[in-house]
Amino acid sequence: MPGGRGRKSLERHELAGAAFTLPFVGLFLAVFVAPLLYALYLSLFREQLLGGSTFVGLDNFAEGLKDEAFLSGIGRVGLFMLVQVPVMLVLALVFALIIDSDRVRFAGFFRLAIFVPYAVPTVIAALMWGFLYGRDFGPLTDVAGTLGIGTPNFLGEGTILWSIANVSTWTFTGLNMIVFLTALRAVPEELYEAAAVDGAGALRTALYVKLPLLRPAALVCTIFSVIGALQLFGEPQIFAAIAPQVIGKSYTPNLYVYNLAFADQRLNYAAALSFLLGAVVFVASFLVVSVFRRHGAPR
Amino acid sequence: MSAPAAARRASRRSDRGAVLPTLFLLAFLVYFAVPLAWLVLASTKSLDDLFSSFGLWFAHFNLLDNVAETFSAEDGVYWSWLRNTLMYSGVAAVGAALLSVLAGYGFAMFDFTGKEVLFWCVLGSVMVPTTALAIPTYLMFSRLGITNTPVSVILPSLVSPFGVYLMRMYAESAVPPELIEAARIDGASEWLIFRRIAFRLLAPGLVTVLLFTFVATWNNYFLPLVMLSEPRWYPLTVGLAQWNAQTSAGGGATSAFNTVICGSLISIVPLILAFVLLQRHWQSGLAGGAVKG
Numbered sequence: 001m002p003g004g005r006g007r008k009s010l011e012r013h014e015l016a017g018a019a020f021t022l023p024f025v026g027l028f029l030a031v032f033v034a035p036l037l038y039a040l041y042l043s044l045f046r047e048q049l050l051g052g053s054t055f056v057g058l059d060n061f062a063e064g065l066k067d068e069a070f071l072s073g074i075g076r077v078g079l080f081m082l083v084q085v086p087v088m089l090v091l092a093l094v095f096a097l098i099i100d101s102d103r104v105r106f107a108g109f110f111r112l113a114i115f116v117p118y119a120v121p122t123v124i125a126a127l128m129w130g131f132l133y134g135r136d137f138g139p140l141t142d143v144a145g146t147l148g149i150g151t152p153n154f155l156g157e158g159t160i161l162w163s164i165a166n167v168s169t170w171t172f173t174g175l176n177m178i179v180f181l182t183a184l185r186a187v188p189e190e191l192y193e194a195a196a197v198d199g200a201g202a203l204r205t206a207l208y209v210k211l212p213l214l215r216p217a218a219l220v221c222t223i224f225s226v227i228g229a230l231q232l233f234g235e236p237q238i239f240a241a242i243a244p245q246v247i248g249k250s251y252t253p254n255l256y257v258y259n260l261a262f263a264d265q266r267l268n269y270a271a272a273l274s275f276l277l278g279a280v281v282f283v284a285s286f287l288v289v290s291v292f293r294r295h296g297a298p299r
Numbered sequence: 300m301s302a303p304a305a306a307r308r309a310s311r312r313s314d315r316g317a318v319l320p321t322l323f324l325l326a327f328l329v330y331f332a333v334p335l336a337w338l339v340l341a342s343t344k345s346l347d348d349l350f351s352s353f354g355l356w357f358a359h360f361n362l363l364d365n366v367a368e369t370f371s372a373e374d375g376v377y378w379s380w381l382r383n384t385l386m387y388s389g390v391a392a393v394g395a396a397l398l399s400v401l402a403g404y405g406f407a408m409f410d411f412t413g414k415e416v417l418f419w420c421v422l423g424s425v426m427v428p429t430t431a432l433a434i435p436t437y438l439m440f441s442r443l444g445i446t447n448t449p450v451s452v453i454l455p456s457l458v459s460p461f462g463v464y465l466m467r468m469y470a471e472s473a474v475p476p477e478l479i480e481a482a483r484i485d486g487a488s489e490w491l492i493f494r495r496i497a498f499r500l501l502a503p504g505l506v507t508v509l510l511f512t513f514v515a516t517w518n519n520y521f522l523p524l525v526m527l528s529e530p531r532w533y534p535l536t537v538g539l540a541q542w543n544a545q546t547s548a549g550g551g552a553t554s555a556f557n558t559v560i561c562g563s564l565i566s567i568v569p570l571i572l573a574f575v576l577l578q579r580h581w582q583s584g585l586a587g588g589a590v591k592g
Contacts, residue, residue, distance in 0.1 A: 116575075234521070254428060261434045
């Protein structure tokens with residue numbers, strides 16, 4: 001290869017850049033790409049009764065698309081997502097705008113108090129809320145009893161999905177608020193000065209100056225929340241222990257896949273379903289991005 | 300906080316204390332704080348008092364007995380869970396942070412073939428369902444004979460796509476290219492430049508990745524649930540979930556709700572302390588890049 005000094009230094013950069021990323025990329029290939037390819041391979045086979053497995057092409061996928069249990073699970077997490085994600089993100093946004101407006105005392109304390117639930121593992125949060133909802137010694141029952149209103153059933157057929165949504169909201173609102181607050185801190189000071197010169201109050205500044213600037217942060221938060229909602233697993237798995245009649249083996253797609261793989265040993269079918277779920281997550285993420293693009297101001 | 304931001308805050312201090320927003324935040328403070336307050340209160344109660352006393356106030360103070368019972372139940376398995384959780388989270392956090400800072404620096408400061416494609420593949424990986432990954436990983440690990448070992452939980456936790464993303468954004472804003480170029484002209488090797496110059500500039504971002512990976516591993520449930528079969532290797536999440544399932548199903552002699560509750564409280568104290576004490580560090584790291592979009 002012909003090379004003066006400049007050429008050589010560029011080559012050196014090429015090598016060095018790859019070298020810095022190599023440890024991560026190597027591990028990424030080993031514990032991410034390889035298992036994924038293996039799962040894809042598995043999904044194309046079917047176990048035989050007498051042992052061994054045969055190649056069945058896309059049959060597992062076709063079966064999944066007709067599987068009532070799987071489809072109703074998808075519908076359930078879809079509904080969950082459509083309600084829980086907007087509620088949580090709007091709350092996070094309002095908290096962030098209020099705290100950033102500097103119109104309240106002890107803003108730092110509020111920020112911390114709202115964020116702290118994020119330090120509680122989802123599983124522990126579900127355990128705790130499970131007790132809170134419970135009829136035996138849940139304080140919600142105590143409070144309802146004191147007020148003389150009937151005991152609400154938080155773990156019933158129609159309510160449990162929203163009781164789970166509440167656990168997710170309680171746990172993750174604070175994290176999203178912190179992301180919004182961090183984005184607000186990066187807003188150039190001149191913008192606020194300009195708004196103040198134009199006579200904009202705190203509310204108008206929040207709505208017309210800050211809100212549009214939060215678009216990139218909102219996109220990141222929405223994508224991660226949507227992915228998390230569609231992959232719901234821990235909370236329903238914990239609640240299945242306290243409400244086994246309501247939460248069946250296929251309550252959410254991930255729960256279904258887990259039970260198929262590790263209780264029923266139907267690994268091939270489970271692998272196919274997890275790819276179908278992955279496709280749903282991909283489409284949902286894509287829709288989120290395109291909605292943000294369409295309603296976006298020109299950059 | 301930067302100087303102009305501080306000035307802005309000072310200049311507006313006069314109109315602090317607006318009533319409506321304060322009331323709004325106070326109402327939600329109750330929502331966010333009451334469950335934790337309940338957990339603390341319930342941890343101080345004996346099993347009988349849990350059922351008989353009012354949920355949001357103290358009864359006979361039984362915290363120390365509950366703690367002792369939690370740590371001694373089933374031959375002190377809670378100690379193992381606590382130790383495992385600390386080990387998995389600590390090793391995963393340090394490892395993931397180092398891999399992320401190297402990769403993030405590589406992505407930010409160099410051009411190489413396939414760089415952007417690789418970066419987007421890494422980012423896109425967050426969309427893959429946890430189950431899609433855990434099942435084949437479990438099968439591969441079991442063929443290698445490493446399921447039901449700490450390695451099976453730690454190895455997948457070392458890969459943090461979010462960490463790489465954050466460190467790339469952070470490096471782009473925190474490491475001036477002129478500085479790197481000057482060091483190159485002086486004849487320093489790339490590795491020396493990274494170690495002596497860049498690493499220090501990247502430290503706040505590193506702390507952020509460290510803390511968030513620590514939390515992610517501490518909170519992880521699905522992966523250890525799949526990988527581990529013996530309680531002595533469980534982390535707190537899996538162990539407590541199992542205790543809870545036994546308690547809810549059992550009734551009678553096994554209804555040790557007080558140890559499940561007390562164990563839950565003990566399991567969240569370290570993380571809450573870490574977040575509160577390290578507030579300044581992780582917030583500055585996030586500000587450096589995570590939200591540039």
